[in-house]
Amino acid sequence: MIPGALREAVARDGETIVYVPREHLLETMTWLKETPGQEYDYLVDVTAVEFRDRERPLEVVYFLRSLQRKADLRVKVELESAGELSVDSVVGLWRGADWLEREVYDMFGITFTGHPDLRRILMWETYAEGYPLRKSFPLRGRFSRAEQVRQALNANPEAHYSMEELSIAEAGGDLPDDMRERLRRGERGVIPEPPRNP
């Protein structure tokens, strides 16, 4: 175990919750994933909590599961709402964290340093009213209904997607080999070769 990484451990309702300081998150997660005997190889969910009590810090919650050991663990990082809302991204450890962290960023405004593509995912990219799940966010949004309708109607639907998401050629390089092979055989159409970087 990494010294100073464990702030507090709670067992509640049959779940183990581990509080980790922000600066130790990435090394703790790496340790949890790669140490024999831990092997938390599956990241179930990333989410965040802001409490009604404004004194309490925001929490970023990671749900980990070890498929080998059939064990669950919750890891929490506390962030002072007045301070800088950012934690290290764990996309490097679990690829599945990509969209989960984007959702937390979209709804809470928490930035994940090191995330490869931190954009809004549920709200459109030009959404200007703030972060909807924060307690300071009014239920019906900050703008008047007419302004919301105006902005929505003037949005360009195609702009919600990056060029990479719209292009099969770009995605080709990310697919596993067996799927590429199946696609090449023509089972589900032909996949173009990914562009080579010069």
Added chain:
Amino acid sequence: MKRVGEVHSSNYLLAKFHDLVDWAVNSSRANSLWPMPFGTACCAIEFMATAASRFDFARFGMERQAFSPRQADVLICAGRLPFKLAPVIRRIYDQMPQPKWVISMGACASTGGIFDNYSMVQGIDTIVPVDVYVPGCPPRPEGLLYGILLLHKKIKGESLFDAVRRRDEQPLDEKGLRLPPETIDEISEPFGNSIHQFRSS
């Protein structure tokens, strides 16, 4: 049903030309409406039930569902519409050839329903003009069929020659809105249980 003309014997009919043309055109339009389903939520399930064999809206001339707006007459918005989909439904509506009609199916499409929040359009009539509102959460298939029959009635009352009885589609204004901003604010006002929640809370 409007009376078109008088049958004088078994051989001829005396009618105004305008009435006869309106009758022929409107009957054709009303009895072969091609719906463009825009299903976003649970109302779409009831919509599918309406389309399937038990209720079968093909009995009312909706034999073919047009999944392309270019070949559709009536847009049926079945389900709540988030702001993110507002430009999409507007574009689908703009792509439909005239004459075209819109049915707003269910409480959410008509008023925003229970979703009186930051992400939901408070009634699709702020985005596209609506001809028939079908209430319900979701409406039963009988409700949607009744709405379709009301639309038939409305279409049969239109006239090619009378601009008052025919509404032509207006494009969005220079602000990109269909209605004046005050009107949108007014029809988006909370009602029912929502009035207990303040805008700022």
